[in-house]
Amino acid sequence: MSSVICMSKIKVHFYGLIKGDFFVQEFEVDSLYTLGDLEKDIVRIYGNDINEDYKSNEGLLNHKLVRVGDVSGKRLDDLNTDISGLSEIWFVVPFAGG
Numbered sequence: 001m002s003s004v005i006c007m008s009k010i011k012v013h014f015y016g017l018i019k020g021d022f023f024v025q026e027f028e029v030d031s032l033y034t035l036g037d038l039e040k041d042i043v044r045i046y047g048n049d050i051n052e053d054y055k056s057n058e059g060l061l062n063h064k065l066v067r068v069g070d071v072s073g074k075r076l077d078d079l080n081t082d083i084s085g086l087s088e089i090w091f092v093v094p095f096a097g098g
Helices: 035-049
Strands: 008-015 022-029 067-070 088-092
Touching: 008 035, 022 035
Parallel strands: 008 088
Antiparallel strands: 008 022, 067 088
């Protein structure tokens, strides 16, 4: 009997993180997929297009400048948070007014 591994998808909204653009990208995620796993994938795929200020010394995202939240607006900061059950997540760079 063969087992089929079914990967779920998470819709990732980018607002200002990558070259200042606004777009949505779907990522396939395994069970027990963490925020840190997603950030590693984002930096791996889009790293050259992300402003260096938005990256941390660890090569992930700088949560002082990049806000991360779920569909309800709850802020996510813990890289160990299991996000495999989420349907959507936002990465937002707030724009400062002058």
